[in-house]
Amino acid sequence: MNRGHASRANLMPGTLGIAAATAFLILFLSVESQAGTAVLLLGGAVFVLGAARFGGIARMRQSFTGNEGAMNLVVVAAALLLTGFFYDDHFTLLLVATVMIYMVAALGLTVQFGYAGVLNFAGAAFFGIGCYTAAVLTRNTALPHVLVLLAGGVMAALIGALLLLPVLRTRGHYSAVVTIAFTLLFKTFLEVNDTLGGPQGLRVDGMNLFGWRFNDNIEIGETLELSFFANYVVGSLILLALAFAFVRRLERSWTGLNMDAVRLDETAAACFGYNISRWKITAFTVGNFLAGLAGAIYAMMLGFIAPTNFTFGDSLILVSIVLLGGIGNPWGIAVATTIVIVLPEKLQIIQEYRFLLYASMVILILLFRPLGLLPRPLRSYVPGWQPK
């Protein structure tokens, strides 16, 4: 039973790291004053740098690669713990669910940019397509909400197909420009389109999955009442887990390899039979689907959507998450989304200069840590597999 022992010891650094991160997040989300927030932030940064300096991060990484299933459970447990701690706090739970939903969308962009190298500056637009699809379908049809979620993704993927032709002709960063234009167009289209509510936007029904009504507060016994946002946290967590598993699998297959090959060297790939467009189309479609899916649940959670949610700036946020996290690394996405979404909610000064801050963050990352905070590890097709 030596092996069981070794792997348990190996779980420790990862579990401790997650525990520390959870404790920190709980503190950070609880503190009210701006000064307190700033002090915590500084302390957290020093702690992480210290841990990295003494090999703590590397050991955590080993825990994660060595015991994937177990570590995934630890992370889910930590997320639930955090949710439990803020059980009646609408604002915080809304924020937690928002972070998870953005993670799903950012995973989509990772497939596009991190794997296939297709730069998409229309992330917010595809997210928005999911939102509006959910709004129209929940208000006007009796479609079950699981299908509404899927429809959000499918609509985003379909409308994305309109951009395929220009996106595939990637001379230089032509595709980036096309997607930027699309974002601007999308917002304007929403603003002048009265059936979609124009600038005022649309109301969206709350989610109802097989009789599980997300917009009701949860009563446990006589005294305990959980915020209804706890439903959305759990719903988003399920969606996120599925998206995460999907992206993982994609990466650990020939499909993932194909996307990498197309990103890294189109000429060489063509000389080994690659249909370059096929893999770019696959990545673009999958990514837009995930963004649309995320948008659909987001709209149902907010209950109300308007064109101002889907600006070029919002697309930029998604791109900066992907760059910051570690291009192509799903765990990196998790860390980066948390930082990018939570920080401005807690620090007003950041809220005001948000885009300036993101822009400079992206530039700094590209200059000093081009692989992102958590660089992507080499592909392992079958976790735990060893050559004989």
Added chain:
Amino acid sequence: MNGTAETLLAARGLTKRFGGVVALEDLELEVRRNQVLGLIGPNGSGKTTFFNVVTGIYAADGGEVTFGRDTITNLSAQAVYRAGIARTFQRSRLMLELSIFDNIMVGNHRRLNQGLWFNLARRRAFRREFQDGFEQARELVRVFDPPLADRMFEAVGGFPMIDRRRIEICRALISHPQLLLLDEPSAGMTHEETTQLMDDILEVRSTFEGLTIIIIEHEMGVIERITNRCVVLNFGRKICEGTYQEVAADRLVQEAYLGIE
């Protein structure tokens, strides 16, 4: 000796221009099955361009290329690979941030199941194909360098030039092509490394029965050692062909090429 008489690849009147530069002019070239053809000539004489036109990277401006019984002139790069021609690049074009295994599997593209459903949902079947692919790739790398075969999941960017060349040749060979095009495999390597790599190539030839090779090389020692015949280009035209001894003795060749060395 009758198996060797059959022509595998032939170019007839092949012409390629880049603006005013005539990179290939009316080129006639043949390589027979099972043979190693050396393609030599001074810098800029059109050797790489010949590979690029054959493999579908550039379209020819005139002439035709046949492969076995098929005409492959101006087919796409993908179709040329599927027909059974694989190549290496003068400036090694490996994917440096991917592992050795990943890079070799890129070369195996036509033999792997590329269906989305297979890759995402049928994990058990995928695992088997992965295991097979791994064993084949490791076997192949062993022919070149046994220690390298124990490091299949390390990034290619961390290996020296000679290993990269080996990996690139493995990438081209893994799909069992009929014709292998090697563009200056010794570029950027020391004399000893070059000798080693040539031993490897000879070894590969005995392992892969029926493999035909066209090799572009500046190192005359290499050409002498491994080719059956040579074609010499100058300014995109064939100025001479024959065995290495015949070619080396040719006055035109000495003027155009050996004189420069």
